[in-house]
Amino acid sequence: MIEKILKNNQAVIAGEIISDFEFNHEVFGEGFYFVKLKVSRLSHSSDIIPLLVSERLIDVKQSHIGQFLEARGQFRSHNKQESDKNRVVLFLFAKEIEMIDSAENRNPNEIFLDGYICKEPVYRTTPLGREIADVLLAVNRAYGKSDYIPCICWGRNARYAGNLTVGSRIQLRGRIQSREYQKRIGEGKVVDKIAYEVSASQMEYIEEEE
Incomplete structure (x- = not known):
């Protein structure tokens, strides 16, 4: 447990x-x-x-x-x-x-997060027309610490997330994913990197009590 x-x-x-x-x-x-x-x-x-x-x-x-x-x-x-x-x-x-x-x-891969949007969400569409929103979620931890988790929402969730503001509390479920990309460093030099993020399948806005 x-x-x-x-x-x-x-x-x-x-x-x-x-x-x-x-x-x-x-x-x-x-x-x-x-x-x-x-x-x-x-x-x-x-x-x-x-x-x-x-x-x-x-x-x-x-x-x-x-x-x-x-x-x-x-x-x-x-x-x-x-x-x-x-x-x-x-x-x-x-x-x-x-x-x-x-x-x-x-x-094999399941995650639940409950946290606060700490950076303006970025909504965009791919060249193939798929809707994506990038969300950075601050998730509180013990002893006053927080984890800052990059999340990706898709489709209707992406449109919804794109309208949320910094400080909004959301809960989401999804999976942890790794993504390979190339970063240019210096002149003509490229290195392979791996980014980690949460791909959200469900997302819910949580109304905070006054």
């Missing part, structure tokens, strides 16, 4: 471990490690989602590549200082994990 404090940010993903565990940080002697999970889509493509796991939940010294895992927790953001720039890192913080035989017969 996900504890009460997490009700505004609940995610579950299931997939194949495709990397070894890489040390990230330590809190009160407890080590936390990143590992990459390959999560299948219905379209037979897949998302590569970073998972932050405590060493108390799994033996991080062993390689688990090729094994399957289900993780429940929160989708979080972290500002990482790199040279003279801040880079936002997005990942699933695992509260519970379970080793599984395969991700079949499970919903």
